[in-house]
Amino acid sequence: MGVLIAAFLLFVAGSQVQGQLRRNAAVQPVAEATQGAAFVSLGMRYETDVRFPLSGLQGDLTSAPYIHLAYSLSDRSVFEVRGTAWQMLSVKSSQENPAVLLDPGVTDGSTADVGDFELSFSFLPIGSPSGFSAGAHIVSKLPNTDETKGIGPNTTDVTIAGLFSWGAQNWRATGWIGVGILEAPIKSFEQNDVLSYAVEWLYRMNEHLRVAVGARGRTSTRGVVPLGTEDLGEFLASGEWKTGQLLLDVGFGHGFTQNSSDWLLEGGMTWVLAR
Numbered sequence: 001m002g003v004l005i006a007a008f009l010l011f012v013a014g015s016q017v018q019g020q021l022r023r024n025a026a027v028q029p030v031a032e033a034t035q036g037a038a039f040v041s042l043g044m045r046y047e048t049d050v051r052f053p054l055s056g057l058q059g060d061l062t063s064a065p066y067i068h069l070a071y072s073l074s075d076r077s078v079f080e081v082r083g084t085a086w087q088m089l090s091v092k093s094s095q096e097n098p099a100v101l102l103d104p105g106v107t108d109g110s111t112a113d114v115g116d117f118e119l120s121f122s123f124l125p126i127g128s129p130s131g132f133s134a135g136a137h138i139v140s141k142l143p144n145t146d147e148t149k150g151i152g153p154n155t156t157d158v159t160i161a162g163l164f165s166w167g168a169q170n171w172r173a174t175g176w177i178g179v180g181i182l183e184a185p186i187k188s189f190e191q192n193d194v195l196s197y198a199v200e201w202l203y204r205m206n207e208h209l210r211v212a213v214g215a216r217g218r219t220s221t222r223g224v225v226p227l228g229t230e231d232l233g234e235f236l237a238s239g240e241w242k243t244g245q246l247l248l249d250v251g252f253g254h255g256f257t258q259n260s261s262d263w264l265l266e267g268g269m270t271w272v273l274a275r
Contacts, residue, residue: 021070021078023249023270026200026214026236027174028070030078030122031129031165036274037072039247043268045084047261049092054185054228055102055150056095061261063087063115066268076133077123083144084115089151099186099227103148113149117142122163122176130168137163137176147185153228155183159196167202175199180218184226192229194218200236210240217257233257234264245272 020032023041044064051058068082089111105111120139127133139159145152161178180196200214217233225231238251247270255261 021072022202022210022212022240023068023247023268024066024082024251024266025202025212026216027163027176027198028078028080028122029165029167029172029174029200029202030076030124030135030163031127031133031167031172031174033072033076033078035072035074037070038273039068039070039270040273041068041247041268041270042066043068043249043266045264045266047255047264049262050089051259052089052151053230053259054099054147054153055106056098057089057091057093057106057111057150059092059110060090061087061151062090066115066266068268068270072274076125076129076135078121080120080122081117082120083117083142086112087115087151088112098150100147100150102150103146106148106150111150113146113151114144116152117144124163124165127165131166133165135163137161137178153183153185155185155228157182161196170204171202173199173201182218182226182229185228187226190226192220192222192226194220194229194231208242210242211238212240213237217260230259231257232260234260238266246270247272 043066047061050061063084066084070080072078118141122137124133124135141157143154143156145154147154159180161176163176165174177197180194182192184190196218198216200212202212204210214236219231234253234255236253240247240249250267253264
């Protein structure tokens, strides 16, 4: 990951435009992205009462650092890499005879592992930045986690979605909806096709402050859901303060599915590399 960040910094070093991209947005405001806009960000996230049906564990999850890189390849197109370098679950309860054989180091106290990383590409070739625009959003989640640690499925997932945006000078609404193809963790050659979605409303209060509210999640299309591919969903609200080339943000949220976190708190900082 260090090599990736270094290569990313060198790649965008010559950019001379101001970006409008956001760290860990529910939906990236792609319509406002201009060619060469880029950032590197670090953040952390704390979630309460997260459930992991595959391992039978439940507890409070701390994720840090959360790494997010973004680069606008052209106007209204963005490539992103994001993921958690380390996460720890403070175990509140565990299930006897879970579906996966857990590492002997996993106890009723805590367990830790690397988090999942995602590669995504979003673009809006139809419409204009000042009004309605449409395009596509493509995501690939990599199998970074170790399922024996109990807090990740170690699977490869792909999402293909339609991306839509509408906005004016001080506000923008962006969303995507599509199909997520989730690899089943414990059964070979089985998958769960889910309806994946995300939406965010972003408001620029002044040249320094932006606020946003949104939601993201997935809903299974199958009557019997393969273990480890359950429904997820969360509401999010955040604020972002810009000073020079540094962005500081804080946010909170609430899960609305059985296996999502009850409450979450997150924050981070972003270095805008293009100006």
